[in-house]
Amino acid sequence: MDSAKGNTVHVRPLFINLKPGQIRYLRNKKDIFGIRLWLAARRAENGAWVIVATTDDPENALTRSKKRWNIETLFGFLKSKGVNFEDTHATFPERLHNLLSILTIAFCFAYKMSQIVVKEAPIKKKKHGRLEKSVLRVGLDLLRELFFKIDRSVNNFVNDIASIFNQNTVIERVFTGR
Incomplete structure (x- = not known):
C-alpha cells in the first residue's frame, strides 16, 4: 500500500489486533498503488491471514475470495x-461437460473423504513445517484405492462367473465336491 508520501506501507499492521477466528473490514477506502480500495x-483459527483488497462491498469480498479459491483449487x-x-x-461440448462433471464430482468426493480421514489421522508435518501430503492428495x-478394490472385486466376480461356464471347471467341481 502506498502512503501519502509514496512510501510502501504494509497492510497487515492495519489488522494487527485481529484475533484468530475474527473478521474485520476497514471503514474507509485505502489508496493502494493509486487505486482507492476497500480492505477486508x-x-x-491457526493464525493464517487472508487480506482482500476490492473495489466492491468489502463485506462480500472474503466470501467471494473463498469461492474463487475453491474454484482455483479445482x-x-x-x-x-x-x-x-x-x-x-x-x-466436443457435450463430452467436455460430461467429463468436467464427473471430474468435479470425483474432486468433491475425494476432498470430503480426506477431511474425514485427516480428522482421525492428521497428516504428518515435515521438518520445514509443511504437510507430507496435501489434504486433497490424501483424498x-x-x-x-477404492476404485482398485472395486476393480479387483469385479474382476474376481467376473472370473468366478466365467469359471462356472467353463465346462472343465464345472465337471471338476462336480467330481471334487468344490
Whole structure:
C-alpha cells in the first residue's frame, strides 16, 4: 500500500489486533498503488491471514475470495495436480461437460473423504513445517484405492462367473465336491 508520501506501507499492521477466528473490514477506502480500495481481513483459527483488497462491498469480498479459491483449487487439480484435463484434447461440448462433471464430482468426493480421514489421522508435518501430503492428495489416494478394490472385486466376480461356464471347471467341481 502506498502512503501519502509514496512510501510502501504494509497492510497487515492495519489488522494487527485481529484475533484468530475474527473478521474485520476497514471503514474507509485505502489508496493502494493509486487505486482507492476497500480492505477486508480474516484471521484463521491457526493464525493464517487472508487480506482482500476490492473495489466492491468489502463485506462480500472474503466470501467471494473463498469461492474463487475453491474454484482455483479445482482447476489446479484438473489441469496439473492429478488429472491433466487438457491432455484429453476433448473438444466436443457435450463430452467436455460430461467429463468436467464427473471430474468435479470425483474432486468433491475425494476432498470430503480426506477431511474425514485427516480428522482421525492428521497428516504428518515435515521438518520445514509443511504437510507430507496435501489434504486433497490424501483424498485422491483414497479414491484411487477404492476404485482398485472395486476393480479387483469385479474382476474376481467376473472370473468366478466365467469359471462356472467353463465346462472343465464345472465337471471338476462336480467330481471334487468344490
